[in-house]
Amino acid sequence: MKVNTTRLHYLLFFLPYLLFSTHFSVDGFIEEEIKRADFPHGFFFGAATSAYQIEGAFLEDGKSPNNWDVFCLTQGSIENGDNGDICDDHYHRYLEDIEIMHSLGVNAYRFSISWSRILPSMQFFLSILAVNFPVSVCHAVIDHLNKRSFLTVFNVGIEPFVTIHHHDFPQELEDRYGSWLSPLMQYAQFPFLQNLCAITCYCREDFVHFAEVCFRSFGDRVKYWMTINEPNLFAEFAYERGIYPPARCSEPFGNCSVGNSDVEPLIAMHNMLLAHGKAAKLYRQQFQAIIWSLNIYGIITPKQGGFIGIVAHTMMYEPLTEFDQEAASRALAFNTAWTLDPLIFGNYPPEMRRYHGSELPQFSSEEAKIIKGSIDFIGVNHYSTLYAKDCMHCSCILGGDRSIRGFVYSTGERDGVPIGEATGMPRFFVVPRGIGEIIDYIQKRYHNKPIFVTENGYASLEQQQAQVQDLLHDVKRIEFHKSYLASLAQAVRNGANVRGYFIWTLMDDFEWVHGYGIRFGLYHVDPQTLNRIPKLSARWYKNFLTNSSLNTKENVYVSEV
Ligand code: NOJ
Numbered sequence: 001m002k003v004n005t006t007r008l009h010y011l012l013f014f015l016p017y018l019l020f021s022t023h024f025s026v027d028g029f030i031e032e033e034i035k036r037a038d039f040p041h042g043f044f045f046g047a048a049t050s051a052y053q054i055e056g057a058f059l060e061d062g063k064s065p066n067n068w069d070v071f072c073l074t075q076g077s078i079e080n081g082d083n084g085d086i087c088d089d090h091y092h093r094y095l096e097d098i099e100i101m102h103s104l105g106v107n108a109y110r111f112s113i114s115w116s117r118i119l120p121s122m123q124f125f126l127s128i129l130a131v132n133f134p135v136s137v138c139h140a141v142i143d144h145l146n147k148r149s150f151l152t153v154f155n156v157g158i159e160p161f162v163t164i165h166h167h168d169f170p171q172e173l174e175d176r177y178g179s180w181l182s183p184l185m186q187y188a189q190f191p192f193l194q195n196l197c198a199i200t201c202y203c204r205e206d207f208v209h210f211a212e213v214c215f216r217s218f219g220d221r222v223k224y225w226m227t228i229n230e231p232n233l234f235a236e237f238a239y240e241r242g243i244y245p246p247a248r249c250s251e252p253f254g255n256c257s258v259g260n261s262d263v264e265p266l267i268a269m270h271n272m273l274l275a276h277g278k279a280a281k282l283y284r285q286q287f288q289a290i291i292w293s294l295n296i297y298g299i300i301t302p303k304q305g306g307f308i309g310i311v312a313h314t315m316m317y318e319p320l321t322e323f324d325q326e327a328a329s330r331a332l333a334f335n336t337a338w339t340l341d342p343l344i345f346g347n348y349p350p351e352m353r354r355y356h357g358s359e360l361p362q363f364s365s366e367e368a369k370i371i372k373g374s375i376d377f378i379g380v381n382h383y384s385t386l387y388a389k390d391c392m393h394c395s396c397i398l399g400g401d402r403s404i405r406g407f408v409y410s411t412g413e414r415d416g417v418p419i420g421e422a423t424g425m426p427r428f429f430v431v432p433r434g435i436g437e438i439i440d441y442i443q444k445r446y447h448n449k450p451i452f453v454t455e456n457g458y459a460s461l462e463q464q465q466a467q468v469q470d471l472l473h474d475v476k477r478i479e480f481h482k483s484y485l486a487s488l489a490q491a492v493r494n495g496a497n498v499r500g501y502f503i504w505t506l507m508d509d510f511e512w513v514h515g516y517g518i519r520f521g522l523y524h525v526d527p528q529t530l531n532r533i534p535k536l537s538a539r540w541y542k543n544f545l546t547n548s549s550l551n552t553k554e555n556v557y558v559s560e561v
Pocket of ligand 1: 504511520
C-alpha cells in the first residue's frame, strides 16, 4: 500500500524548509543540525500510540465496553462530546499504518493492547449455560492482533515495544470491584479454576492474568514489555483531579460526586505498582529466561528472553525562586520517584514517607521483595517542565498545600513570563533543556539503569478556522523535536544510558478528555475519509532517520538491556 504523499506539498513546503531553515540557538549562534548519527549505534527511533486512542472498532470481535467507552457517554466529560468509537480506525487500517511507519524509517513502534479485547467479559459462568458459547472469542482477537501488529511489525523489521495497559480496562472491572482501588485488580485468585481460565481467557480478569495472556501469546516476538503506562498520571487524573474515569475526587481538587483526592490516588497507585511487580515476577519466572521448560500443560515451550519495564510520566520541575529548591526536588519525588523508587528500591521515596501520614500505603516485606528490582528498563514519557513553589511555608491555592501534592504548587509562569513557549496542551511548554535534566535526575537516582524515552511530542497550538494546509505545515513540531533531541543527545554524550526515543504520536488521535481537538501527530487524519496525510514533521522525521551515516537497523541493544 502506498503512503499518500503529494509532490506539490513537498515542493511547496518541505523543500524550502530544508533549504532555507536556519538553525539559530537562543544565543544567536548557528547550531549544528541534530542528526541520527549523534546517537549511538543501535539506538531505537520510533513512534508511539495507544490502543484506545487510535483503534476504534469499539465493539468488534467480542470486545467488551471499557472505562473510556463508558466515560465518553457522560455528557461534558470529553471536549466536543468526542469518543473513541471510530477514532483513526487503526483496527482495520493497521496495514496502511505499518506501511507508513516502514516508509518513515523507524526501527521501533510502541503500542498497547486493549484489555477489553483480550478479556472481553467475566460473564463466563452465565454464558457457558447458553448454547454455542463462543469460548474462543479472545483467541480470535489474539489471532487478529497477531496478524495486525505483531507479525507485520516484526516482518518489516520494526521492533515492537508493547505496553500492556495504557489507561483503558474493561468497565466490568470498575463495576465489579472498583478497578484500581481494589487489590483484586492486581491478581484475583480462583485456584481450582486456574488452568481452565488460562485456556479460555475468561475466568480471571485481573492484570496479572491479562499480562500472562499477552506474554504467552506474543512474547516469542515481543522483547520489550511495558506493564503500565503512566500509573502516576492516571492515579492523579482519575482519583485526584477526577478528569479521567472513574472520575473520583474531592475539593479543592475537583468537583466529583464521590472520591477522596487526598487518599485514593495513593491506593490506586499502590495497586498498580503491585500489579506491575506481580506481572514482572511471573514474566521473569515463566517467560524471560532463555531456557526450555515444561509449562503447566506439560508442553515444552521456549522461554522468551525479553525485557520488562514500566512507563512513568516525568514532568521536570525547576524552583520558582531561590527559596524553592527543596520544593522542586519534592515535586520530582512526588511525581517521577513515586513510580520508580518502589520498583527499584522496594519502597516509596523517602520524601513521600516524610510528608505523608498513614494515608501512604505500606508494602509488606513479601510485597517489597516482589517489586524491588522489578524493572529491566525505565520508560520515560517527557513533555514539559514547570516551576515548583513551596507551600509548606507559604500559602498556596488549588491543593498545593496538601500532602498529596507534596506541599508544592506548580506553575508554568514566573512573574507572568512562561517557562517556555506555550503549546496546544495546557501546562505543556517547550523547554528542551528539561529532557536533559530529567534524564540526568533519573540516571543519578537509579544508577544509570537503561532508559527509553517512550514518549515525547508537541501539541499544535489551536488555530481558529485552520485549513488542512495549516495543520500540515507544522514547523513548530519539527523545531520541538530537533531541540529536545539535541538536549537528549547531550545527555547521552554525558553518559546517560538512553537506548531509544519515541515520538508521540504517529497520527492525530483521541487525546483523552480533549478529544480530537489536540493534535500531536506526525500525520493528519482526515476526519471524513480517515486518510492519513503526512505533515511536514513526518517528512522531517523521515529525513532525520534516513540521512544517517549509521545503519541502526541492527538492534545491538536487544541482548544488552
Ligand atoms: C502521555 C500519554 O501516555 C498519552 O496517552 C497521551 O496522549 C500523551 N501523554 C499526550 O498527552
